[in-house]
Amino acid sequence: MKWSELNDNWCPVARTLSVVGDRWTLLILRDCYLGRTKFEEFAQAGGMTRHILADRLKRLVEVGILERRAYSTAPKRYDYVLTAKGEELRPALTIMKEWGKKNLPIRRSAVEG
């Protein structure tokens, strides 16, 4: 089965994962929940390449999790803000945060957010 065929899967979990289930998308969402909205912010904080970032943002907008909003007209600039739909996924990330804190402690440094 191809990843793209998952969006009509019988299982709602599979359909959700067809949208947010890849390596970087959930990390972008985390950044959104932390208040980031701009391309450059995601690019610097997220760690993925700009290439991938542009692609994932487009997909998140298409599916209605983020909204692409012009915040400046003179030099055309857009940022990305969470929609209500996007907010509904926040609890899932919260669970992952707690799980990571508890089960995957950092070895190199003790800093934690």
Place this chain on the structure above:
Amino acid sequence: MKWSELNDNWCPVARTLSVVGDRWTLLILRDCYLGRTKFEEFAQAGGMTRHILADRLKRLVEVGILERRAYSTAPKRYDYVLTAKGEELRPALTIMKEWGKKNLPIRRSAVEG
């Protein structure tokens, strides 16, 4: 940043995703929550190739989300069962299930689990 560098990231969400954040791992977990335990069951239900499945199962065992347990010694056979650690991620999948049901309705058929 490479995916593998994520396991010592400052962010607990990132660390969690370094373990379960890829295309198929969460789908394997879904199967676990549905009661599947055997390699062949995952292979048939999940839709991923056996290749990838073997790799992901190994990783889930290494990190302690699943336990590889011999259920037959004569022909050596193993199955994979959730640990307590693994059970703790169930709520995240539940949220994704609900989100998918609500926000990504099926177009082709009306069957739903």
Place this chain on the structure above:
DNA sequence: ACCTAGCGTTTCTTTCTGGAACTTTCCTTA
């Protein structure tokens, strides 16, 4: 005129994934 910021896009190389057959170890059935 030149530099910088913001938001992507392009190119090239490396890594990962999909598909399908193959292996190994036993068990069953004829």
Place this chain on the structure above:
DNA sequence: TAAGGAAAGTTCCAGAAAGAAACGCTAGGT
């Protein structure tokens, strides 16, 4: 006792996706 099958992986190859890093575009600052 030979044939066939089941379970749990492995191996091989072609094609898709990701990483790195530079390039492009628009517009404002100096």
